Amino acid sequence: MKQFEANQNVLAGRDAKRIIKMYNKVARTLVAFEFLWYKAWVQSIDQAKTGLQATLIIRHPDDNKLY
16 A cells, blocks of 8 residues: 555546555455464464374383383
């Protein structure tokens, strides 16, 4: 929007409202996409942490072998 404000010729045209509405719609869509992407990324990090905390080697109580 700062570019639009700097260039008054764009806002002076008859399609200025349409251009601004389209810009705002694209901006809202991108923000929503970024939020969903970030939320999925955070969930995947939590799942990875859970996997890293799993026990890998255990000793069987009957025969003392490592599994």
